[in-house]
Amino acid sequence: MKHTIYILTFVFGLSSCNNQTTEKSVNKNPTDTSKTLTNNNPKPDINIKEKSQYDQTFIDGLSEYNEPIKLIDNFMLIGNDTTYFPDDLKLDKEYIFKANNGSQKFVLTVKRINETNLKFNFQLFEKNKLSHTETGEAILPSLFFLGPEGEPDIQTGDSFFSQEYLKKDNSIWLCIKIGMDKDYKGKQRAKITYRYTDESKQTSNFEECPILRLE
Secondary structure, eight states: OHHHHHHHHHHHHHHHHHHHHHHHHHHHHHHHHHHHHHHHSOOOOEEESOGGGSOHHHHHHGGGSOSOEEEETTEEEETTEEEEOOOSSOBTOEEEEEEEETTEEEEEEEEEOSSSEEEEEEEEEETTEEEEEEEEEEEOOTTGGGOOEEEEETTTTEEEEEEEEEEEOSSEEEEEEEESSOOTTSOOEEEEEEEESSGGGOOSOGGGOOOEEEO
């Protein structure tokens, strides 16, 4: 009889140990998974001295870059590298760029209001009559420091580097390019292109928009 009791006790003891081992294994897995997800998706380390100097969409876009970033006045520290924000347009100064193409006249007025935002007003005249206008703010792309855009200038036969500013919403995609150097006459250059999400609203072909020059 004692042998039977010992055997039963031994069996129940093994069963209890197995249950405890299983419970520990089950409880451990969620913790490991959570750590894996956290390690695979680290939050970017972004420090900002004065947030009003940078558009929120610009700040949000920096999460695509896997380096510690500091925004300090007119420059940013990316890891150990220093990159300055474009200053081809002086802060809070209004610039008017113009161009003619046959019976068309293009007028682009811009003002840089902080380190990332351009306030703009664009007008297209057809035979001296205003046919189209666009206004708003265009934003410097978050990863602008990866390299400027090259733009051909048909009038001079050369090319120049430019910095893009974008306006994107549910109705329009618009790009303003500000030249980083001047033409041989000392004129600063710009270009604007845009397209509507609804193509039926596109009344002009802005792929053919000429280079605009500062007045």
